[in-house]
Amino acid sequence: MSTAEFEEIATTTEAMDAAVSATAEQRATEMEAKDVSIWFGQRKVLEGVNIAFPKRTTTALIGPSGCGKSTFIRTLNRLHELIPGAALAGQVLYEGEDIYDAKVDPVHIRLKIGMVFQKPNPFPSMTIRGNVLSGLKLSGLKRSNHDEIVEQTLTAAGLWAEVKDRLHSEAGALSGGQQQRLVIARSLAVQPHVLLMDEPCSALDPGSTLKIEETIRELSKDITIIIVTHNMQQAVRVADYTAFFLAVDGNPGHVVEQGPTTEIFGNPQDQRTLDYVNGRFG
């Protein structure tokens, strides 16, 4: 992508505005990865990752397949440890505290740090309404305003208008894009402060993708979003900050460069970053 093309996109999106205002204000750090290295058994897949995620911003993690972005994002909400042989070095700080500290309950931390996956996974045995509220049921949170929560979260996810008349129908009958938005609403119902998104649009059609990107930009005003994406235009459209991951020749992956999206795409410091964002590999 040439600088001219980039500027054309950037000047017409809100990401540009957000990036500008982000640099103007001093924002508190919501989450931070400090010297994080990740292993699967003996195999080291990620090395020395240091990223700070400021509050109420969107950060995109980009890079070619297999360089550890999805694995990294799973260490942010303690899903990585479910894999046998998982190991970690370094710290993952949430509001200043290491989430891997022995005192921290992984179940509890996942309420604060939610996740949306690549393949929409609504619960097939529940209705739409049931799915939205399932997060509350599963985590044991008691709330009395269920109807309000359902409407609020579905609106925030951009799905309310389409399903408000069939809240009691099966979730499985929705299209892929609708299911993904339902999943987003479901994640929002437990009121997370951070939302992790692992390539949420890669299984969806372009129309749904744009709707979800719209949702992300809106949500970013209230919560911190970290999104893994293969789609560089998407990163430009939604992210305030971007981190570029790379793994070479079976070596562990690492972060080559990170910073405001405008800089990464418009003025990258590292040659490899330049090559990647210009589509020369990936």
Added chain:
Amino acid sequence: MSVATEEKRDLTAAALSHRGDRVFNRIITGCAFTALVVLAGITVFLGFQAFPVLQDQGISFVTTTAWDSFGTPPVYGIAGMLWGSLLLSVIALVIAVPVSLLLSIFLVFLAPKPVSKIFTNLIDLMAAIPSVIIGLWALYILQPTSVEWATLLNKYLGWIPLFDSNGNFIGSPFTAGIVLAIMMIPIVTSVTREVLGRTPPDLINASEALGCSMWTMLRYVALPYGRGGIVGGIMLGLGRALGETIAVFFVLKLVYDVNWFHILYSGGGSVATLIVAKFGDASGSLEQQVLLAAGFFLFAMTLIVNVIANLIVARTGRVKS
């Protein structure tokens, strides 16, 4: 560039740091070991009964035949029963294995799909018929017919000791063997049909393209491919036959002496049937204990057969060339 000193932490324990999860896991793990507990329990408790009997009677318990509850000392020997169980199983195998194989070949390779589906369900229904009903049918309907066949066999082939007669054909191992075969066939067919059905279509297509006859395809492709599974299925059926009690009870006359191979003689043995037959009027706790000891041997026999069967079936899950 890696940080000079990194503390790598294994996360497996962290995954279960939620206390409720640990409790849940423990409960589920406990439940999962029920099977082991039961098996161990059977081994221990029945073995507990068998051991003193073996001590008391010596090894002759399994090598001789006797049932003298009132003698001093009482003498018991279940050799006739043990051998009888084996003999019945052999008769059943001789009948059931060819029939099951042919039946499977019909279901998998010969019958059109709708016919195959219906017949498969019918054969599976046969497996579900309770043994007491089979026994009832065998007593009233099979027995007259099998006695007729036994008479014929004896008339024309009686010069072979195998088909020798002692005057009466009712209650012979022959009939009991047929009944066991009828109960074995659905099980063996079910496994064999599944195994044959899993023969890779590529191999079958290849043999068809070469112009092979069905027999050649069976002999060189389907049967070798499924050999392990078929043997496993046969052993599973064998396990069931060894443990079959009620159906045999109706058509076999229990006799303590060993009937080595006179399948048309009236009188034979079966450990399983012995237990059911004698338990009602077991006189005194020693006789009860003897029957429990017999149960232990039955358990051991069927356990070994089943374990081997499952090992064979499991091993052939891997593809052989």
Added chain:
Amino acid sequence: MTTIIFDETRVTTLQQQTAQKPWAAKTGKWKAAVVLAVIIPLAITLALMFATDLPKALIMVVIYLPIQLIAGALAATATRGRKNALDAMIIVVAIGATILSLVVLVSVVWAIIAKGIPVLSGAFVSQNMTYISPATPLGYGGIGHAVIGTVLIVLISAVIAVPLGVATAVYITEVRGKAVPYVRFFVQAMSGVPSVVAGLFILTVFILTGVLQTSAFAGALAYAILMLPTVARTAEEVLKLVPEDLRTGALALGSTRARVVLQVVLPAAKTGIITAAILGLARVVGETAPLLLTVGFTDKTVVNPLTEPISALPSFIFTYVSSPYPDAVARAWGAALVLMILVTVLFVVTRILTSRRPGR
């Protein structure tokens, strides 16, 4: 080379073509050979059966079978060549084996229906056998107590075995502990335990030691031993079909493991677990040997599962068959019919449930 354009005038003729299968055409010669090969041996056999009084079994095996084999081989040789003679013979014996098996099945079913239906009546199914001696004619007394007994024993057994079986499956597919291969091995080994040994075990451990009386509960324990492996195996298969991303999604929402299993995985596998339970029921409902050793016998209707002997369909049949009174035997056939209906219903239900399940 000149271009050839599709001739539009041919469209009408082409539209009148009918679909045919030239490869499946059977020549007249083939049809004749098959008909002859089937009819001639049959004719010879039937003629011999009616004309002489050689025993039928002898004729079937010694005469019909070889003649049919030869006829089949000849027919195949005549139409397709010598290579297929062996094939023809295999077809003959394979069909023979199938017919034989079906004859047996039909014979069993026919016997039960024919001998059981005359005995069936409303009274038969609802009354019990108190004050009825074996010699009492039919019309009085029935199997009501046996039906209740069977239902009671089987239900208690399910209450014990289904949760344990599902828990075993949950251990294998959800907890995924280190002992999984061992657990599966033990479950497989347990499925081979003969029913009489299960009865013997409960007898030895609970009844002879005085912990339990001869009762429905004891019988249910013995049944549970037989039911557990079936339920566990089927439940494992079914749980494995639940997509992994449902579990991950639930965990990501802040769910504990227990809730993932209880509120997401098990509901997703609802139908399959019901199928597993019904398969377990079908497995035990006709087992007689354990009952003989653990529940005793009685004529009256018993609903107390703990302290007294109880009657059940299989043990009823077993006891009454051995009676010298024809009416008692007739009652046994009636009970056998009821039991068979029960088994068939369970069988059909499981087949329907299994065919509707995705991924099968």
